[in-house]
Amino acid sequence: MGMGIDVRNKMAKRAAEEISSGMVVNLGIGIPSLVPNHLPNDMNVMFHAENGIVGMGESPVKGHEDENLCNAGGFPVTVLPGSSYCDSAVAFGMIRRGRVDLTILGSLQVNKNGDLANWIVPGKKVPGMGGAMELAQKARRVAVLMNHTDKNGNPKIVDSCTLPLTASNCVDLVVTDLAVFKIIDRSLILAERFAPYTIAEITAKTACDFSIAEDIRVIDY
Amino acid sequence: MGMGIDVRNKMAKRAAEEISSGMVVNLGIGIPSLVPNHLPNDMNVMFHAENGIVGMGESPVKGHEDENLCNAGGFPVTVLPGSSYCDSAVAFGMIRRGRVDLTILGSLQVNKNGDLANWIVPGKKVPGMGGAMELAQKARRVAVLMNHTDKNGNPKIVDSCTLPLTASNCVDLVVTDLAVFKIIDRSLILAERFAPYTIAEITAKTACDFSIAEDIRVIDY
Amino acid sequence: MNSKMDNPFGKIATLKQAMEHFHDGMTLMFGGFGGVGSPPCLIDGILEKNIKNLVLIGNDTGFPEIGIGKVISRGRAKKVIASHIGSNPVAGELMTQGKLEVEFSPQGTLTERIRAGGMGLGAILTDVGVDHEFVSKDKRKMNLNGKDYLVETGLTADVSIVYAKKADPYGNLVFDKSARNTNPLVAMAGNFTIAEAEEIVPLGSLDPEEIVTPGVFVDMVIPSEGVNWKWAWE
Amino acid sequence: MNSKMDNPFGKIATLKQAMEHFHDGMTLMFGGFGGVGSPPCLIDGILEKNIKNLVLIGNDTGFPEIGIGKVISRGRAKKVIASHIGSNPVAGELMTQGKLEVEFSPQGTLTERIRAGGMGLGAILTDVGVDHEFVSKDKRKMNLNGKDYLVETGLTADVSIVYAKKADPYGNLVFDKSARNTNPLVAMAGNFTIAEAEEIVPLGSLDPEEIVTPGVFVDMVIPSEGVNWKWAWE
Numbered sequence: 001m002g003m004g005i006d007v008r009n010k011m012a013k014r015a016a017e018e019i020s021s022g023m024v025v026n027l028g029i030g031i032p033s034l035v036p037n038h039l040p041n042d043m044n045v046m047f048h049a050e051n052g053i054v055g056m057g058e059s060p061v062k063g064h065e066d067e068n069l070c071n072a073g074g075f076p077v078t079v080l081p082g083s084s085y086c087d088s089a090v091a092f093g094m095i096r097r098g099r100v101d102l103t104i105l106g107s108l109q110v111n112k113n114g115d116l117a118n119w120i121v122p123g124k125k126v127p128g129m130g131g132a133m134e135l136a137q138k139a140r141r142v143a144v145l146m147n148h149t150d151k152n153g154n155p156k157i158v159d160s161c162t163l164p165l166t167a168s169n170c171v172d173l174v175v176t177d178l179a180v181f182k183i184i185d186r187s188l189i190l191a192e193r194f195a196p197y198t199i200a201e202i203t204a205k206t207a208c209d210f211s212i213a214e215d216i217r218v219i220d221y
Numbered sequence: 222m223g224m225g226i227d228v229r230n231k232m233a234k235r236a237a238e239e240i241s242s243g244m245v246v247n248l249g250i251g252i253p254s255l256v257p258n259h260l261p262n263d264m265n266v267m268f269h270a271e272n273g274i275v276g277m278g279e280s281p282v283k284g285h286e287d288e289n290l291c292n293a294g295g296f297p298v299t300v301l302p303g304s305s306y307c308d309s310a311v312a313f314g315m316i317r318r319g320r321v322d323l324t325i326l327g328s329l330q331v332n333k334n335g336d337l338a339n340w341i342v343p344g345k346k347v348p349g350m351g352g353a354m355e356l357a358q359k360a361r362r363v364a365v366l367m368n369h370t371d372k373n374g375n376p377k378i379v380d381s382c383t384l385p386l387t388a389s390n391c392v393d394l395v396v397t398d399l400a401v402f403k404i405i406d407r408s409l410i411l412a413e414r415f416a417p418y419t420i421a422e423i424t425a426k427t428a429c430d431f432s433i434a435e436d437i438r439v440i441d442y
Numbered sequence: 443m444n445s446k447m448d449n450p451f452g453k454i455a456t457l458k459q460a461m462e463h464f465h466d467g468m469t470l471m472f473g474g475f476g477g478v479g480s481p482p483c484l485i486d487g488i489l490e491k492n493i494k495n496l497v498l499i500g501n502d503t504g505f506p507e508i509g510i511g512k513v514i515s516r517g518r519a520k521k522v523i524a525s526h527i528g529s530n531p532v533a534g535e536l537m538t539q540g541k542l543e544v545e546f547s548p549q550g551t552l553t554e555r556i557r558a559g560g561m562g563l564g565a566i567l568t569d570v571g572v573d574h575e576f577v578s579k580d581k582r583k584m585n586l587n588g589k590d591y592l593v594e595t596g597l598t599a600d601v602s603i604v605y606a607k608k609a610d611p612y613g614n615l616v617f618d619k620s621a622r623n624t625n626p627l628v629a630m631a632g633n634f635t636i637a638e639a640e641e642i643v644p645l646g647s648l649d650p651e652e653i654v655t656p657g658v659f660v661d662m663v664i665p666s667e668g669v670n671w672k673w674a675w676e
Numbered sequence: 677m678n679s680k681m682d683n684p685f686g687k688i689a690t691l692k693q694a695m696e697h698f699h700d701g702m703t704l705m706f707g708g709f710g711g712v713g714s715p716p717c718l719i720d721g722i723l724e725k726n727i728k729n730l731v732l733i734g735n736d737t738g739f740p741e742i743g744i745g746k747v748i749s750r751g752r753a754k755k756v757i758a759s760h761i762g763s764n765p766v767a768g769e770l771m772t773q774g775k776l777e778v779e780f781s782p783q784g785t786l787t788e789r790i791r792a793g794g795m796g797l798g799a800i801l802t803d804v805g806v807d808h809e810f811v812s813k814d815k816r817k818m819n820l821n822g823k824d825y826l827v828e829t830g831l832t833a834d835v836s837i838v839y840a841k842k843a844d845p846y847g848n849l850v851f852d853k854s855a856r857n858t859n860p861l862v863a864m865a866g867n868f869t870i871a872e873a874e875e876i877v878p879l880g881s882l883d884p885e886e887i888v889t890p891g892v893f894v895d896m897v898i899p900s901e902g903v904n905w906k907w908a909w910e
Contacts, residue, residue, distance in 0.1 A: 021684075021685075022685050022686065024892055044684045044685055046846070046891075046892065048892070054890050054891070054892055055846075055884070079884055081879045081880025082844060082845070082846040082848065082879045082880060082891065083884045084848055084882075084884045084887035084890040084891070085884050085885055085887075086887075086890055089795070090795075090890070092795075093794065093795035093796060093864065094890070094892050094893070095796075096795060096796025096797070097794060097795060097796040097864065097893075098796070099892045099893060100892075138796065
């Protein structure tokens with residue numbers, strides 16, 4: 001387990017590698033919210049929230065929350081120098097216009113073409129898509145952070161999503177607890193594996209074909 | 222000529238009677254710009270400009286103009302307490318949404334149904350409609366301030382406009398140097414006449430039928 | 443309301459006066475995002491006056507006891523147009539029981555539909571969800587330059603309610619940080635718009651540059667007593 | 677540019693660097709209304725670099741020696757999309773001579789088309805001009821609930837140029853009074869947006885509440901030397 005950071009933070013750390021200075025980034029709830037912890041301090045990244053914030057900083061210290069300063073998930077946040085508030089229509093205009101460089105989302109399933117299924121939780125009634133479709137369809141790059149298998153051990157990377165799609169052909173990168181896949185021209189490529197998982201183990205837990213990068217990287221942090 | 226105010230100001234004074242407290246009013250260039258001079262000081266009227274101002278006040282003193290504070294016609298203005306700036310899209314949203322209570326415009330021709338022709342000047346190439354169509358079609362009330370006849374003595378209130386229309390069935394009131402007509406349910410009604418002009422004189426200079434209000438008012442200011 | 447405040451436009455009013463504009467079966471649009479920026483006193487006014495059969499339009503259904511959720515979880519709405527109801531399980535139950543009709547719109551599309559209504563536009567064309575079975579169902583499509591778009595119609599309401607940080611007597615509004623969210627859009631879309639403001643300030647004390655919602659769109663301003671619910675994160 | 681100003685996003689640049697983004701035949705959108713709020717240094721840069729065959733999009737064609745009018749009256753544009761050219765007789769002459777194609781759009785429709793492009797929408801539906809022969813010519817109509825609307829398509833541009841009062845290093849902008857006009861809309865519609873600012877201020881010195889154009893939409897900021905033309909009213 002390398003330096004001993006937990007699995008969720010390993011995944012977040014890998015996702016953080018997708019971020020470079022100057023980017024506008026939208027983070028989903030859950031594991032993606034850990035990503036900022038793994039960025040260098042001198043990196044100038046603008047975190048975007050659909051409700052209408054650009055330039056979010058870290059979570060406020062407990063007791064110093066501002067009820068009128070929350071992210072799209074409803075959790076209190078802070079803002080950094082250079083931040084701005086806007087209405088929600090403009091916040092989504094940024095997404096549709098291609099001004100959001102990267103979104104890092106959780107998902108229920110991803111298929112080998114890059115279809116994303118993350119809006120209907122099995123067994124629950126339709127809770128609504130919120131802003132998931134805009135982000136999936138319109139962010140310049142879509143990275144998915146999710147466990148490789150569900151609670152019952154079923155693969156979440158599949159040949160064809162069985163759950164209702166959020167958007168098709170939108171996912172560029174999938175980071176799981178086992179591996180990192182790239183999806184290029186609708187083809188799934190195993191690009192990296194987390195130590196100590198073997199290609200065989202990853203293959204066994206993935207429900208579709210994929211190609212394997214020649215220079216496959218082994219991540220051991 | 223009553224109190225001796227000039228004809229343009231008589232027309233403007235009559236148009237000012239259409240304004241009541243709390244209204245949002247858009248004024249065209251020319252004679253309409255004289256209207257505010259004829260309002261009581263205690264009246265709370267918000268003057269709107271299409272470029273993005275609500276709450277304009279009087280013209281600045283010469284030498285105190287601000288090049289970045291101009292009305293839609295490009296002339297320096299001032300603002301009053303309660304004013305706001307917005308982008309031009311929002312300024313037109315106010316018009317389309319029916320939040321502009323009254324517009325007072327100049328015109329080339331008006332016909333008896335309330336069609337307005339004020340965007341193409343005879344003999345000139347199409348200069349473009351600017352914001353005239355939104356104002357004509359969407360302001361809650363449209364009042365026209367124009368001379369009764371053109372420079373050649375031809376009537377400007379006509380049976381059918383010979384000039385290209387700005388919008389049809391939009392004019393509610395026409396104030397000329399001779400008279401005031403109301404257009405109700407697409408019918409032209411002579412409602413008021415400026416002293417000393419007689420109904421016969423007005424009729425002779427009007428190129429369409431109209432009805433005459435029983436209680437026709439004589440304006441002698 | 444400060445009793446000394448001038449009221450030259452007659453827009454400053456009491457909650458009781460505001461409630462005269464609410465009636466059963468009306469279409470009501472509300473500002474807020476997960477309850478943040480929703481007007482607490484007006485929401486309580488709806489409950490106290492027992493307004494029913496509402497058609498609600500807004501970003502989401504809040505939480506069961508937060509924001510508009512208080513109205514929904516008491517069964518006062520017959521229909522909701524929103525982007526999600528996930529944070530309000532009662533809304534989900536009512537939907538399942540057939541007691542609440544829900545029309546889902548992608549969040550960015552919904553905000554543009556509200557803005558379109560507020561700006562006097564008939565619809566907007568967007569490609570978000572155009573190939574999505576659920577989103578595109580029963581919607582008209584239009585092809586522009588070889589690309590398909592959904593025709594997403596503008597939304598207006600009998601009454602819009604918003605929550606502002608400050609209002610002046612003309613109804614000019616500024617908002618507080620992310621509590622701005624859908625409020626400026628909702629304010630424009632109401633046929634009659636009521637702003638609940640944390641503070642009502644004299645005319646002229648707001649900088650014309652900082653005003654987010656021009657008072658042109660606001661018909662009534664009432665003073666707020668502040669949020670009276672406990673946030674989910676608390 | 678203050679040489680001491682930090683430039684953490686690399687957006688602060690010189691006029692010369694900005695001009696690298698201009699080329700013959702490009703589509704250029706400009707902020708301003710009758711020249712008020714148009715960026716003087718960028719406009720002079722276009723003249724100095726002798727950029728030709730421009731497709732220009734903006735509210736109007738200014739005056740012959742004011743705003744974008746300087747570019748048009750020197751014959752540098754092949755086409756203009758605007759709401760009027762009335763204040764620039766040279767534009768009218770060029771149009772009459774067949775040297776300038778002009779596409780007229782009602783002003784409010786034009787601003788919404790620009791905003792739609794900037795917000796990533798395909799079009800808006802409006803009833804303004806729907807029964808008007810000239811405005812509706814060659815445009816598609818759509819009937820919604822028994823009412824006809826024109827389909828007015830969104831507009832974007834290779835480059836947008838705007839004029840701001842203040843910019844910070846991220847490109848967050850505030851404008852000056854009525855010089856705001858179309859600038860916030862134009863800023864969103866550029867594939868590459870350049871803001872000319874009267875003042876460039878350090879990151880964090882603009883209140884996040886007062887920012888009108890978020891820097892997300894702005895790719896480059898250059899310092900302005902101010903308006904160098906004489907206004908028509910002067």
